[in-house]
Amino acid sequence: xxxxxxxxxxTEAHEGLKKGEFTSVELTRAFLDKIKEKDPEIKAYVTVSxxxxxxxxxxxxxxxxxxxxxxxxxxxxxxxxxxxxxxxRCTSSSKILENYIASYNATVxxxxxxxxxxxxxxxNMDEFAMGSSCENSAFFPxxxxxxxxxxxxGSSGGSAAAVAADLCVYALGSDTGGSIREPASFCGITGFxxxxxxxxxxxxxxxxxxxxxxxxxxxxVEDARIVFEAIRGIDKMDSTSTNLKKENDxxxxxxxxxxxxxxxGLDKEVEGxxxxxxxxxxxxxxxxxxxxxxHSEYALACYYIIAPAEASANLARFDGLRYGKYSEExxxxxxxTYLKNRTSGFGEEVKRxxxxxxxxxxxxxxxxxxxxxxxxxxxxxEDFEKAFEKVDVVLGPTSPCLPWKIGEKSEDPLSMxxxxxxxxxxxxxxxxxxSVPCGSFEGLPIGLQLIGAPFTEDKLLSIASLFEKNxxxx
Amino acid sequence: MYMVSEExxxxxxxxxxxxxxxxxVETMREKFSSVLEYVKKLQELDLSSASETANLSxxxxxxxxxxxxxxxxxxxxxxxxxxxxNYLEVKKILYNED
Numbered sequence: 001x002x003x004x005x006x007x008x009x010x011t012e013a014h015e016g017l018k019k020g021e022f023t024s025v026e027l028t029r030a031f032l033d034k035i036k037e038k039d040p041e042i043k044a045y046v047t048v049s050x051x052x053x054x055x056x057x058x059x060x061x062x063x064x065x066x067x068x069x070x071x072x073x074x075x076x077x078x079x080x081x082x083x084x085x086x087x088x089r090c091t092s093s094s095k096i097l098e099n100y101i102a103s104y105n106a107t108v109x110x111x112x113x114x115x116x117x118x119x120x121x122x123x124n125m126d127e128f129a130m131g132s133s134c135e136n137s138a139f140f141p142x143x144x145x146x147x148x149x150x151x152x153x154g155s156s157g158g159s160a161a162a163v164a165a166d167l168c169v170y171a172l173g174s175d176t177g178g179s180i181r182e183p184a185s186f187c188g189i190t191g192f193x194x195x196x197x198x199x200x201x202x203x204x205x206x207x208x209x210x211x212x213x214x215x216x217x218x219x220x221v222e223d224a225r226i227v228f229e230a231i232r233g234i235d236k237m238d239s240t241s242t243n244l245k246k247e248n249d250x251x252x253x254x255x256x257x258x259x260x261x262x263x264x265g266l267d268k269e270v271e272g273x274x275x276x277x278x279x280x281x282x283x284x285x286x287x288x289x290x291x292x293x294x295h296s297e298y299a300l301a302c303y304y305i306i307a308p309a310e311a312s313a314n315l316a317r318f319d320g321l322r323y324g325k326y327s328e329e330x331x332x333x334x335x336x337t338y339l340k341n342r343t344s345g346f347g348e349e350v351k352r353x354x355x356x357x358x359x360x361x362x363x364x365x366x367x368x369x370x371x372x373x374x375x376x377x378x379x380x381x382e383d384f385e386k387a388f389e390k391v392d393v394v395l396g397p398t399s400p401c402l403p404w405k406i407g408e409k410s411e412d413p414l415s416m417x418x419x420x421x422x423x424x425x426x427x428x429x430x431x432x433x434x435s436v437p438c439g440s441f442e443g444l445p446i447g448l449q450l451i452g453a454p455f456t457e458d459k460l461l462s463i464a465s466l467f468e469k470n471x472x473x474x
Numbered sequence: 475m476y477m478v479s480e481e482x483x484x485x486x487x488x489x490x491x492x493x494x495x496x497x498x499v500e501t502m503r504e505k506f507s508s509v510l511e512y513v514k515k516l517q518e519l520d521l522s523s524a525s526e527t528a529n530l531s532x533x534x535x536x537x538x539x540x541x542x543x544x545x546x547x548x549x550x551x552x553x554x555x556x557x558x559x560n561y562l563e564v565k566k567i568l569y570n571e572d
Binding site for chain 2: 358
């Protein structure tokens with residue numbers, strides 16, 4: 001029987017390409033066919049770049065013939081629709097950018113292109129990365145491949161669903177408060193958010209610049225590592241980027257389990273799966289240390305001040321004049337054009353976050369909200385610093401709940417925000433975090449989150465790998 | 475629950491360059507207020523001795539040589555909503571107050 005090429009990991013596909021078992025064009029066609037067959041029900045892609053993908057695949061096959069193969073050459077991937085690929089439509093799943101064609105490449109795209117990557121298309125997301133379910137896309141919700149009635153998580157929900165449904169080998173996403181890890185958890189795959197600054201944000205549409213980070217969604221920890229190694233590094237176009245890297249000094253593995261992560265609001269199915277994961281680490285010889293992250297309960301409130309505040313500034317650039325939507329009507333003043341374009345171009349959640357940020361930054365409220373949030377952020381960061389004096393990684397659930405039914409939480413923004421309760425503090429403190437599958441309940445995947453100290457991704461990934469090898473997800 | 479007033483919602487919308495239609499004000503008020511109520515949780519904390527963290531970047535004063543980069547401006551100009559030669563055409567932006 002011929003193997004299904006769409007099921008391969010990066011490492012497996014690379015072996016096949018290297019040995020000449022199949023070409024990149026064949027591999028790419030297998031994915032394009034599968035997208036045609038399955039994406040109408042999953043709806044992971046906003047744009048499929050078939051022509052570009054086949055051109056890149058041909059180029060990759062030439063590279064391979066010449067012996068210029070590296071591990072990502074000829075491997076088809078999907079890119080979240082807030083990362084620019086020159087000449088390809090880039091919408092951030094927003095009406096205001098519905099017709100925007102990217103005029104340059106993001107740095108991560110340049111890097112992948114040089115390695116001979118193949119871009120299958122752009123994936124659906126919550127508009128401007130604001131959401132945890134992909135329901136805030138201005139175009140359509142993406143469906144969870146494990147249950148089409150349910151959300152895939154968000155905001156990188158299209159990327160997660162595409163990986164889980166074998167509509168690509170791996171995908172890029174962005175993570176501002178959990179937007180890679182939570183959908184990875186909901187879709188039963190691996191999602192890795194590196195330390196703030198390790199991957200250039202040039203060409204990523206900014207949501208909250210002090211929190212945003214690009215990372216990989218993949219079928220294994222090893223694949224996530226490969227993609228991270230390919231896209232990391234200092235970039236002159238992003239002055240916050242860095243080459244910093246801490247050595248992997250792992251002797252006796254110590255895992256920190258914060259008592260605050262097992263409090264009220266955690267689904268018992270999720271709790272059970274995460275406790276099983278702890279057992280796996282125990283059996284593998286790790287020492288389990290109970291730790292305290294006393295300011296955890298303030299992380300979400302802190303995040304929902306800082307992220308909207310930064311968003312209100314970042315999204316001020318969208319007026320529909322230099323790119324995107326434009327109202328053709330004459331008459332009135334320029335302010336009317338701004339109002340018209342922004343009001344019809346942004347969705348409800350985006351408007352609310354822009355207004356919330358404008359409010360907390362405005363005169364009279366700045367000290368009470370924004371300044372307090374910046375101070376709380378310091379306390380959250382210090383909690384982790386103290387923890388990492390005692391442990392190598394912090395372990396907990398990625399999300400407190402299982403993927404919910406589409407529409408179930410759309411009327412109450414707060415109930416949706418709560419899905420991010422374990423992920424936002426990682427962005428506030430700028431840490432690397434990874435979600436790996438650790439079980440399921442009635443077919444719905446459950447993710448385990450491992451959090452590392454800044455710039456210890458080597459250690460974090462090797463611990464995640466150890467877990468992946470030793471844990472039985474059933 | 476504390477509710478932001480309708481006037482306040484309209485004021486913030488104006489500051490944000492957004493228009494809230496009459497039929498949408500109530501929903502916006504409710505959802506906006508519920509999030510605001512939640513983030514007020516930070517008032518519980520004693521933050522008198524805490525420093526502020528606005529950014530985690532360890533970089534300070536990143537310098538570069540002041541050199542021009544060759545770019546094809548046509549790529550950017552193509553995206554303009556209304557173009558005249560190499561300019562973006564917009565409505566009048568300066569006018570008398572009266």
